[in-house]
Amino acid sequence: xxxxxxxxEETLSTLSDVTIETLSTSLRDAVGRAGWTTLMPVQAxxxxxxxxxxxxxxxxxxxSGKTAAYLLPMLERLNPxxxxxxALILAPTRELARQxxxxxxxLFARTGLRTVAVYGGVGYGPQTExxxxxxxxxxxTPGRVLDHLLRRTFNLNKLEMLVFDEADRMLSMGFYxxxxxxxxxxxxxxxxxxxxxxxxxxxxxxxxxxxMQNPEFLSLSQDHVHVTDTAHSYYIVPGVGRDRSLxxxxxxxxxxxxxxxxxxxxHVNYVTIVLQRFGYxxxxxxxxxxxxxxxxxxGRVREGKLRFLVATDVAARGLDIPELSHVFQYEPPEDxxxxxxxxxxxxxxxxxxxxxxxxxxxxxxxxxRISKRYAIxxxxxxxPTEEEVAEVVAERLTSLLEARLRERDKLQTERSRRFAPLxxxxxxxxxxxxxxxMLLDDxxxxxxxxPLMDPAxxxxxxxxxxxxxxxGGERSRAPRSSRPRRR
Numbered sequence: 001x002x003x004x005x006x007x008x009e010e011t012l013s014t015l016s017d018v019t020i021e022t023l024s025t026s027l028r029d030a031v032g033r034a035g036w037t038t039l040m041p042v043q044a045x046x047x048x049x050x051x052x053x054x055x056x057x058x059x060x061x062x063x064s065g066k067t068a069a070y071l072l073p074m075l076e077r078l079n080p081x082x083x084x085x086x087a088l089i090l091a092p093t094r095e096l097a098r099q100x101x102x103x104x105x106x107l108f109a110r111t112g113l114r115t116v117a118v119y120g121g122v123g124y125g126p127q128t129e130x131x132x133x134x135x136x137x138x139x140x141t142p143g144r145v146l147d148h149l150l151r152r153t154f155n156l157n158k159l160e161m162l163v164f165d166e167a168d169r170m171l172s173m174g175f176y177x178x179x180x181x182x183x184x185x186x187x188x189x190x191x192x193x194x195x196x197x198x199x200x201x202x203x204x205x206x207x208x209x210x211x212m213q214n215p216e217f218l219s220l221s222q223d224h225v226h227v228t229d230t231a232h233s234y235y236i237v238p239g240v241g242r243d244r245s246l247x248x249x250x251x252x253x254x255x256x257x258x259x260x261x262x263x264x265x266x267h268v269n270y271v272t273i274v275l276q277r278f279g280y281x282x283x284x285x286x287x288x289x290x291x292x293x294x295x296x297x298x299g300r301v302r303e304g305k306l307r308f309l310v311a312t313d314v315a316a317r318g319l320d321i322p323e324l325s326h327v328f329q330y331e332p333p334e335d336x337x338x339x340x341x342x343x344x345x346x347x348x349x350x351x352x353x354x355x356x357x358x359x360x361x362x363x364x365x366x367x368x369r370i371s372k373r374y375a376i377x378x379x380x381x382x383x384p385t386e387e388e389v390a391e392v393v394a395e396r397l398t399s400l401l402e403a404r405l406r407e408r409d410k411l412q413t414e415r416s417r418r419f420a421p422l423x424x425x426x427x428x429x430x431x432x433x434x435x436x437x438m439l440l441d442d443x444x445x446x447x448x449x450x451p452l453m454d455p456a457x458x459x460x461x462x463x464x465x466x467x468x469x470x471x472g473g474e475r476s477r478a479p480r481s482s483r484p485r486r487r
Contacts, residue, residue, distance in 0.1 A: 015052060017044040026075045030107040040065030046218060047073055050194060055212050058196045059219040059352070061231075062166070066196050067103050070163050074137065077160055077192075080112025083134025085154050087161040090142050090179065092169040093395055094119035100139045100165065113137060120144045120402050121395070128153050142170065142178035143399045147406065149185045156185050160192060164211070167197040168204050172254035173396050174448060176207065178403060183211065199231050199352040201325035203256045230343055232378040234357040234367045242358055243274045246330060249356060250280070250308075251389050254396075254448075255326035260310045261342045262330045271330055272310045279445040282308035313338050321345055329357040332366040339370045397444050 020031055020039055027047075031039075039047075042060045049056045050073035060066040070089075078086045091097045094117075101117035108115065116130035118140035124147075131138065131154040138145065138154065148154055164170065170179070193212045197204055200217075208215060237245040246260070260275075262268045265286040275282035283297050283306055300306035301321055309321070313333065324346045333339050339357075346353025357378070359367050371378040384392075408416070426432045 015048040015054075018047050019044065023047075023072075024076060026111070027072050030072060030075055030111075033109055034068070034106060040068075042066050043069045043072070046070070049216065049218065050192075051076060053077075053192045055193050055215040056195075056218045057200065057208060057212070057215045058194065059198070059200060059217070060196055061198045067100055067165070068107065070161075070165075070194050070196070071100075071104050071107050074113070074161065075108070075111060078113055078136050080114075080136065082136065082158065084158045085131075085136065085138050085156060086158055087137045087163070088145070088156060088159055089137065089139035089163040089165055090145065090170065090175075090182070091139060091165045092141065092173045092175065093392075094121060094141060096166060097140050104137055104139070108137075115139065118144045118148055120147075121398050124148075124151070124153075141399060142175040142182055143403050146178050146181050147402070149182065150406065157187060159187055162186065162191055162193045162211075164193075164195040164197075167195050167207070168199050168201065171204060171207060172256075174400050178399075179207070180210070199325075199354055201256065201346075201353055202323040203325065230346055230353045230355050232343065232355045232357075232371075232376050233381050234359055234364075234378055235381055235383045236364060237358045237360055237383060239360050242330065242360070243271060245358060245383055246271065246328065247274070247278055248384050248386070248389050249328070249358075250275075252384050252392050253326060253354070253356070255354070256307075257304070257324050258308055258326035258328055259321060259324055259342075259345055260308060260328040260330055261333070262310065262312060263334055265312060267330060268310050268312055275308055275310070280308055281306065282310060285309060285311040287312070287314060313341065317341070325353055327353065327355045329355070332357055332359050332363050332370070336370045336373050340374060393444065396448065397440060400447050401443070 018039065020028060020036070023031065042058065042064045046056065046058050046066075046069040050070060058066065058069070060069070074087055089097075089100055091100060097117045097119045101115050104113075104115040114130075114133070114135040115137040116127060116135040116139075118127045118131070118138060120141060120143055127144075127148065128151070131148060140148075149156070164179075190213065193215070195208055195212060195215070200208075235245065235249065250258075260271060260282075262271055265288055268284050268286045269288075272282050272284040283300065285294065285297050285301075289297070297306070297309070298319070301309060301319065304323065327342055327346045329339070329342055333342060343355035346355060357367055367378055370376065426436055
């Protein structure tokens with residue numbers, strides 16, 4: 001993304017952080033309703049930019065106060081007298097959409113601004129009623145927002161603000177193509193756009209270029225606009241089952257591309273087999289490979305066609321590996337310097353990345369020594385449970401299936417009716433659930449575990465079909481088959 005650094009620095013010098021005392025009356029009232037006595041750093045820094053209608057990419061993690069950072073400026077930007085959508089907030093999950101909606105209702109209380117949350121997996125009735133009632137703020141998952149646009153439940157003609165919340169997760173949920181389809185319904189004029197993300201890997205930056213004009217980078221780690229290179233974290237894993245812990249993290253993180261470092265050749269081979277059995281596009285690189293196999297793997301790496309590379313430090317040294325969004329360390333390195341070598345494989349060329357380390361209780365001290373020696377903030381996080389992983393993949397698959405259903409024409413829908421009685425019968429008998437489970441798993445594997453397609457390549461491969469819009473004209477839409485894999 002090209003920006004004029006001198007202009008950016010000048011802009012920041014004229015937009016100082018705000019405090020509660022320097023906020024306008026309407027914003028102070030909202031903060032009072034929330035019971036806050038001070039602004040969080042992301043709020044103090046971002047609010048002036050949003051009030052000034054600056055297109056910004058904000059690097060902020062969940063729990064940092066980012067939601068209020070973009071909701072509070074809406075109190076001055078939106079008109080409660082106009083019963084139409086003026087702000088659209090896209091979120092990756094129904095849970096986040098509900099959380100944002102709840103916080104908006106609290107901050108907007110007694111102002112006349114109404115909010116509606118729209119997401120898949122539930123009926124359309126209440127959502128449609130709220131949209132047709134003229135809610136000024138719509139927050140939802142891209143797929144369900146697109147459904148409502150196609151149903152002509154609401155339109156974006158009067159939109160003032162567009163917010164992408166947790167953009168990295170949104171792309172990892174497979175929403176890129178839906179985001180592109182929603183874009184077709186945006187007004188052609190310049191639109192104030194805000195993108196928030198915990199990290200800004202290369203594929204997020206490329207996507208931002210498609211939705212934003214001359215954005216500024218806003219990070220909390222320094223006093224100037226930039227992207228923090230790498231987010232470091234570690235998870236305490238059980239003594240037995242480290243491989244399953246890795247799979248859980250991969251399922252939740254859903255990285256665009258990653259290298260997984262192991263300390264031994266035996267672990268490299270074992271982890272590669274586990275990932276392949278789980279359906280992932282993974283291959284190994286170790287000193288045991290013959291030259292032909294090594295060249296084959298390196299060829300896929302150089303072409304950006306291999307999603308997961310599992311390797312030892314020795315095998316990966318000196319490789320020019322392009323655009324990795326994640327580095328996983330299956331175990332802490334045997335020496336601290338290797339951590340820098342491993343983590344440095346991500347967050348290159350102006351992008352940011354994620355470095356994740358798995359460690360058992362006894363290995364925690366190794367991670368802490370590395371953190372202290374190199375002054376790196378390595379955040380300890382809680383390993384996701386099986387139930388949490390199941391919830392994530394269920395929502396991801398539901399969204400993709402709903403998207404596929406949208407693309408079916410009348411003949412395909414008619415053909416599907418043959419199986420309606422069978423579907424009802426299987427759903428009614430618990431003993432038949434194994435069949436449904438198998439079908440869902442196979443579908444998930446096919447849709448999400450295949451090699452990646454870059455967003456730019458996905459756009460090139462679009463084959464437009466005709467679809468009517470609210471104004472009675474025609475819009476071109478891409479078939480679901482062109483969805484970029486695992487974005």
